[in-house]
Amino acid sequence: MSGDDRLPKSSAADYCVGGPAIILVKPQLGENIGMVSRAMLNCGLNDLRLVNPRDGWSYEKAEKAAAGSDVVLNNLKVFDTTEEALADLNHVFATTARGRDMNKPVVTPRKAADMMAGQAQGGGKAGILFGRESRGLHNDDIVLSDTTVMVPLNPGYLSLNLAQAVLIMGYEWYQTQVDAPELRMGVKGETRQATKQELVGFFEHLDDCLTTTGFYFPPEKVPTMKQNLRNMFQRAQLTEQEVKTFRGILSSFMKFRRQAKDRPK
Amino acid sequence: MSGDDRLPKSSAADYCVGGPAIILVKPQLGENIGMVSRAMLNCGLNDLRLVNPRDGWSYEKAEKAAAGSDVVLNNLKVFDTTEEALADLNHVFATTARGRDMNKPVVTPRKAADMMAGQAQGGGKAGILFGRESRGLHNDDIVLSDTTVMVPLNPGYLSLNLAQAVLIMGYEWYQTQVDAPELRMGVKGETRQATKQELVGFFEHLDDCLTTTGFYFPPEKVPTMKQNLRNMFQRAQLTEQEVKTFRGILSSFMKFRRQAKDRPK
Secondary structure, eight states: OOGGGOOOHHHHGGGOOSOOEEEEESOOOHHHHHHHHHHHHHTTOOOEEEESOTTOOOHHHHHHHHTTOHHHHTTOEEESSHHHHHTTOSEEEEEOSSOOSSSSEEEOHHHHHHHHHHHHHTTOOEEEEEOBTTTBOOHHHHTTSSEEEOOOOOTTOOOOOHHHHHHHHHHHHHHHHOOOOSEEEOOOTTOOBOOHHHHHHHHHHHHHHHHHHTOSOSGGGHHHHHHHHHHHHHHTTOBHHHHHHHHHHHHHHHHHHHHHHHSOO | OOGGGOOOHHHHGGGOOSOOEEEEESOOOHHHHHHHHHHHHHTTOOOEEEESOTTOOOHHHHHHHHTTOHHHHTTOEEESSHHHHHTTOSEEEEEOSSOOSSSSEEEOHHHHHHHHHHHHHTTOOEEEEEOBTTTBOOHHHHTTSSEEEOOOOOTTOOOOOHHHHHHHHHHHHHHHHOOOOSEEEOOOTTOOBOOHHHHHHHHHHHHHHHHHHTOSOSGGGHHHHHHHHHHHHHHTTOBHHHHHHHHHHHHHHHHHHHHHHHSOO
């Protein structure tokens, strides 16, 4: 998760397809706009819109915090009103930290992402509204949206900075777009997961050695001892190479023992 | 999602229960430590550990970016080695942006959160390792962990800052702890969702008015016209008060029409 891991920037834009527009209403700090740009590109989003930024729009002030997310900043658009910024959108979500006294559906970021993915399949273009750093969205902006989004977070400390709020929404959206398995077994270089035949061969080798050393005692406990050892090694999810390594370790112990026996007294 | 929405700080700590420790290995900037502290408190986490911070540990350098998350900074511990920082933990996750050539399970943040929640129920304490800003974790740290975590993000732009990486892990963990409905209907103040009887009363009122005005024409299309109107108003999820408002609007049109008729020519 660090700075030297990116591919050439030219490819970053290739992953920005079909995501929601991010609309910042009256953002105050250029640095925050840069950080939003970075969070957006992380999440494959490149449609950034500003409504009436407090200090105007300055590429220079945003650039450093944007950390190379130029494809987003170069695509940025500035509008005078929220109405203009939303004009081409079909579905708009408004983010709020506190509940508003309004007749409007309230969803989690995960549900919003699911809704946006469904809307995109129907050909609709979605956008997400974020308020200014100090006060959030005005109710006049929220009534332009279809749905409000509240992030379930520590109720005693809900304050998220702008880029973090954008990151959570973008992250959830991106998760609807990827097909990554929740859990996969990393396997190093040339090797692969062991087959059950290789594992059983190892278990039998281990049994032979431990029978020879006298570890398997008393006899009535041996079946349970063997089961426990097998379960432990199953849990370790050994690779083919690791099975070979363990068998090598067993052989080194046995050889060491033979050498001791053979040594002249 | 903005700064003025927090409850008194004293209550923020009450929501920090049972979460994973966050371990920053060789963090470089005090400001980043402060931003991590803020992201942690957002997510109900208060166990922050530093391993060998580059510039030592300075409360002052972290404080501004920490935005009032003192309960985390005051609880912070500094260690010389990763081994010491992990000593009391049962399960450790290591975050990486790029795949490492290692035989170790790789999970998404969501899966990691699910595993941590399960481990906490079994009485185990979990921790999450984050590497330094510029280079991520060293392989010697990763081998101290049970599981690696990779965030599915734009493959062309994976660079997350430290606080953002912590936020995503903390956010996913917090989602396992809350029981918020994905979607709820916000209802303003005194009102409530309309009953079906109230809606049908409105539909019949509308039918009467539109029959009077001659809108329902030609006769063979009237059943479909009525169905379309009813579906549109069902979709709007009206409240009791909104039904009354619409009926008031209908009455105002009809009264206006009667006045016009009654006016002397």
